[in-house]
Amino acid sequence: MTHTVNAPHTQLTGTDLLVTVDAVREVCDGIREVRFAGAHPLPSFTPGSHIGVRWGTGTQNPYSQNSYSMTGPTTDPDHYAICVRRDDAGKGGSAWIHALQVGDEVIITRPRSAFAPISVARHHVLIAGGIGVTPILSHVRAAVQWNRSFEVIYSHRPGFGALVDELGDLCGDRLTVVHDVAAFWSHLNPVLGDSPLGTHLYTCGPAVLIDAVATAATTAGWPAQRVHSEQFASAVSAGGKPFAARLGRTGVLVPVGAEVSLLEALLERGVAVPNLCRQGVCGECKTTVRGGRIDHRDFYLTDDERAEGDAIMPCVSRAAGDQVELDL
Numbered sequence: 630m631t632h633t634v635n636a637p638h639t640q641l642t643g644t645d646l647l648v649t650v651d652a653v654r655e656v657c658d659g660i661r662e663v664r665f666a667g668a669h670p671l672p673s674f675t676p677g678s679h680i681g682v683r684w685g686t687g688t689q690n691p692y693s694q695n696s697y698s699m700t701g702p703t704t705d706p707d708h709y710a711i712c713v714r715r716d717d718a719g720k721g722g723s724a725w726i727h728a729l730q731v732g733d734e735v736i737i738t739r740p741r742s743a744f745a746p747i748s749v750a751r752h753h754v755l756i757a758g759g760i761g762v763t764p765i766l767s768h769v770r771a772a773v774q775w776n777r778s779f780e781v782i783y784s785h786r787p788g789f790g791a792l793v794d795e796l797g798d799l800c801g802d803r804l805t806v807v808h809d810v811a812a813f814w815s816h817l818n819p820v821l822g823d824s825p826l827g828t829h830l831y832t833c834g835p836a837v838l839i840d841a842v843a844t845a846a847t848t849a850g851w852p853a854q855r856v857h858s859e860q861f862a863s864a865v866s867a868g869g870k871p872f873a874a875r876l877g878r879t880g881v882l883v884p885v886g887a888e889v890s891l892l893e894a895l896l897e898r899g900v901a902v903p904n905l906c907r908q909g910v911c912g913e914c915k916t917t918v919r920g921g922r923i924d925h926r927d928f929y930l931t932d933d934e935r936a937e938g939d940a941i942m943p944c945v946s947r948a949a950g951d952q953v954e955l956d957l
């Protein structure tokens with residue numbers, strides 16, 4: 630059976646790819662790996678990149694799209710692989726992917742990098758929490774390929790170690806797997822204290838893990854430029870109090886309901902806003918703000934940019950008051 634892709638092929642844009650499900654595999658309870666193959670060569674990509682997967686049945690918002698880190702080979706790939714944890718409390722994207730079958734056609738975006746390794750780093754400390762292992766595996770493949778110095782700490786619940794075998798094969802004794810907080814810190818703290826100058830630290834996982842690692846690194850004297858992170862999409866809520874977005878160029882007022890993002894409201898109104906990750910990570914949807922206070926929820930803008938208050942990432946951020954005016 631072939632799923633109906635949620636947008637006609639004629640609506641493929643320059644950043645889209647039409648691919649076919651090549652293989653599916655349950656890697657552990659509730660987590661599924663899906664491999665896509667293309668009719669034409671698939672572009673190589675930077676380790677840690679992600680793709681947007683459009684999903685739906687055609688009766689839903691035609692722009693429904695989830696973003697997933699890529700776990701497969703990065704250079705001249707014969708397939709793209711993603712690993713998706715089913716979230717039954719989510720909007721349905723992960724369940725849709727868990728229902729895909731071999732042969733189904735899917736529209737994806739071209740890979741986009743937002744969590745790339747630093748090629749000149751002297752050593753890489755890679756930390757994965759739960760399904761945050763996906764971009765870390767991509768980093769590990771590249772580190773092995775280019776003979777870079779690295780080590781991995783992978784924290785997951787017993788029985789929920791997605792991709793742990795692949796990671797073990799690539800890492801050997803450079804992989805440490807932990808199942809509780811005490812073991813995690815007893816391994817990481819000495820690493821933070823002893824790593825050679827020029828080491829870079831990368832964390833992917835839930836916000837609480839990322840924040841704790843960043844705080845520990847800062848306390849241990851690591852400069853912010855050597856601490857990198859990527860957070861789960863599910864940790865970001867784009868909902869909140871209803872408000873209105875005024876389109877500054879036309880004066881049109883777009884209401885934004887409690888359960889929809891500003892980006893979704895704009896797209897439904899026919900306002901073209903470029904977007905990719907819908908997680909506040911990639912920067913693609915950055916929109917100039919002419920007025921109104923902003924409730925920033927993204928991971929893209931710097932503190933200084935937030936303080937200036939003239940840009941918003943509408944995929945996750947909202948007005949802090951009743952209205953925000955956009956340069957659209």
Ligand code: FES
Pocket residue numbers: 903904905906907908909910911912913914915927929942943944945
């Ligand atoms: S779409 Fe990526 S930051 Fe908004």
